[in-house]
Amino acid sequence: MQMSKLFTKTSKTAPHDADTANAKYLIQGSFVHQEMAGVYSWLPLGLRVLNKVVNIIREEMDAIGGQEILMSALQPKENWITTGRWDSVDILFKLHSQTDKDYALGCSHEELVTPLVGSFIKSYKDLPCAVYQVQTKFRDELRAKSGVLRGREFGMKDMYSFHATQEDLERYYQKVLQAYIKVFQRCGLDVKVTEASGGIFTKNVSHEFQVVTPAGEDNILACPNCTYAQNSEVSTLKEGDKCPDCGGVLAAVKGVEVGNIFDLGTKYSDAFKVEFTAEDGSRQTALMGCYGIGTTRLVGTIVEALHDERGIMWPKLVAPFAIHLVSLNSKDEAVQAKIMDTAATLYEDMLHEGLEVIWDDREASPGEKLADADLLGMPLRILISEKSLKENSVEWKQRAEKDAKLVNLQDVMEEAQGFVEE
Amino acid sequence: MQMSKLFTKTSKTAPHDADTANAKYLIQGSFVHQEMAGVYSWLPLGLRVLNKVVNIIREEMDAIGGQEILMSALQPKENWITTGRWDSVDILFKLHSQTDKDYALGCSHEELVTPLVGSFIKSYKDLPCAVYQVQTKFRDELRAKSGVLRGREFGMKDMYSFHATQEDLERYYQKVLQAYIKVFQRCGLDVKVTEASGGIFTKNVSHEFQVVTPAGEDNILACPNCTYAQNSEVSTLKEGDKCPDCGGVLAAVKGVEVGNIFDLGTKYSDAFKVEFTAEDGSRQTALMGCYGIGTTRLVGTIVEALHDERGIMWPKLVAPFAIHLVSLNSKDEAVQAKIMDTAATLYEDMLHEGLEVIWDDREASPGEKLADADLLGMPLRILISEKSLKENSVEWKQRAEKDAKLVNLQDVMEEAQGFVEE
Secondary structure, eight states: OBGGGOSOOOOSSOOTTOOSHHHHHHHHTTSEEEEETTEEEEOHHHHHHHHHHHHHHHHHHHHTTOEEOBOOSEEEHHHHHHTTOTTTOTTOEEEEOTTSOEEEEOSOOHHHHHHHHHTTOOBGGGOSEEEEEEEEEEOOOSSOBTGGGBOSEEEEEEEEEEESSHHHHHHHHHHHHHHHHHHHHHTTOOEEEEEOOOGGGOOSOEEEEEEEOTTOSEEEEEOSSSSEEEEGGGOSSOTTOBOTTTOOBOEEEEEEEEEEEEEEETHHHHHTTOEEEOTTSOEEEOEEEEEEEEHHHHHHHHHHHSEETTEEOOOTTTOSOSEEEEEOOOSSHHHHHHHHHHHHHHHHHHHHTTOOEEEEOSSOOHHHHHHHHHHHTOSEEEEEOHHHHHTTEEEEEETTSSOEEEEEHHHHHHHHHHHHHO | OBTTTOSOOOOSSOOTTOOSHHHHHHHHTTSEEEEETTEEEEOHHHHHHHHHHHHHHHHHHHHTTOEEOBOOSEEEHHHHHHTTOTTTOTTOEEEEOTTSOEEEEOSOOHHHHHHHHHTTOOBGGGOSEEEEEEEEEEOOOSSOBTGGGBOSEEEEEEEEEEESSHHHHHHHHHHHHHHHHHHHHHTTOOEEEEEOOOGGGOOSOEEEEEEEOTTOSEEEEEOSSSSEEEEGGGOSSOTTOBOTTTOOBOEEEEEEEEEEEEEEETHHHHHTTOEEEOTTSOEEEOEEEEEEEEHHHHHHHHHHHSEETTEEOOOTTTOSOSEEEEEOOOSSHHHHHHHHHHHHHHHHHHHHTTOOEEEEOSSOOHHHHHHHHHHHTOSEEEEEOHHHHHTTEEEEEETTSSOEEEEEHHHHHHHHHHHHHO
């Protein structure tokens, strides 16, 4: 992608009401566009990140046998009456149609998925099964805040599993838990798993996935060496205690919740009568688990965890582009021609080799280009200038590292391929 | 994909209220699940088709410089007041929030895209630009009908272009027109282009894309040799006349509208004051075009155009799987083992070579398996049975052809690869 052709532009200043790093940098870099409080449109660079995050999630859900579907956002009121949630879920958006029908606008999909999957379940042989979707959710929040972390409209991957026995549900639940850890680690995040504080009134298990970052709202006691953590409020341990899993020394840190998983028991399958004939011939109710990851929130969390005072530092696997190629303009026409020529050749070579590269080919000042490269946060910046060309080289700098180095022009392609693949 | 693991099942009977082939076969084959009138969830096989259709559209929009974004479904009331459409669009779903705000639920996105793109347009150098999205739309229809052809919630690709001059808009408009023809042809459809009947009160041009099928609602006069057509109602020509483009003999046929493109002029850019500094220094208002394809409707139209009395006949590029591998069960244990063994080996070989194959490995009767293969409509059926194995062969049958043939087991892989790639 040539930046001169990108229709978005960065903005020199952060939005005045940005309350978090993700709100600040995602808007300033035009990754997203705020339509109103808690509602964002995703622009080309942001959509690329979102798609990469979603594809990582897809791969991990497919790997554990999840079957992808896409349920509707409009949901019949009757289904929400059946579960008793029409009146009890206060953030539920409700619509009234010209034909005098009431619809819910999905904030969650248990009310659809349970009867849907249930209609295919006759016998224990149809179990287990797991379905997931990547779909937009709507929440009538009293207060939207923190950029894309808590919106009125947001992306979510929600998976639902159905089982014949508690043992089978628990086995699958553990599989999802491990798959979730992989998702967050592939997104470049330090993730901890806390058992949620259901307390004695909830017999069913649930876990939260917390990304460690000073910007987090939740206080957790986490092991630095493994994924073990507890919510500080309910923790039976204290700072300095040993991690029960690996013996590491627990530390008090802040976390952002990026996912959660629940053993739903028969709460929804009872409501919709999802019954099956068991191996012994008896009629039984299916057990359900549900598993959520906020996809747009995950993008915001990556920014919270990985930024500095100049902008974002995207991890390689989710960066809009791996490489930010910058040609610094010269006032000397012959030099300028050589800079643009060298950059164009390198750009074409990279495209040809399948490297994801954005080329800042704009008529902008060096200061503007360098500031934008830092703000936009691609992992590797390759700079071509009069100075570098005198050394027959490019300036090579990783966003997350302090120092730059010169790389000889004839070695750049090989080193760039190595960087992307490592 | 092994059919024994697919959580959906086909149904022996069509839904009693199915009013069209797409409603009948998409539901019977569990490509979609009807949640309520005009609202469908997409199940694994259907979602595969939808994704393929969407990716064809993406490729063609990218090829003409479209930049993909994703705008929100929730839209501020103020934007609809600005264009005067808050009260005039009767199918607009409206929401009232807990925080006492009114939102529109997007049936179209001019009200968002115009100020969004407009915020980046300062000078003629920022033009032209074209953005598109694949997003869910909502319409408060008085009457939903015809399966996925006219729903209350549906998928759409909408593109919007911005230009400095009418000449530039018209040039781009023609590019989109050609790209649209490619999209529909790649989807296996016979598409005609009609100039819409704006009449004397509309000075701006628009075109409709009509797929020729007896199930169509629109009467058109179409050339069998090229894409020329006219709406019969406004046509200045009659059946038997010569096509003005190629000289073919015009015929009266039925069509389903699958796309449309509009020259919007300055209707929306005036409302949102999208102005730019022209090359001569004057301030001018940007010109806009908009271009829509109903993605879910397109899937339904493919079914309308390509089915017989037994089920769907998916074109190769959008079929859920290219190959339907069927192992017919035998009661003889040794024979059954050989059938399953042969099928499993072929299945693994196909996966390994990247061929898209669904294997009906269920414990179902031959009649059930063959009926399902016809209903689900993959382009190529490869059948392994006691009978075929006696000839050391598989039975090879294309869905759209009448006759089957035997193909020797050792040639199957090569022929299958040839079939997929041709």
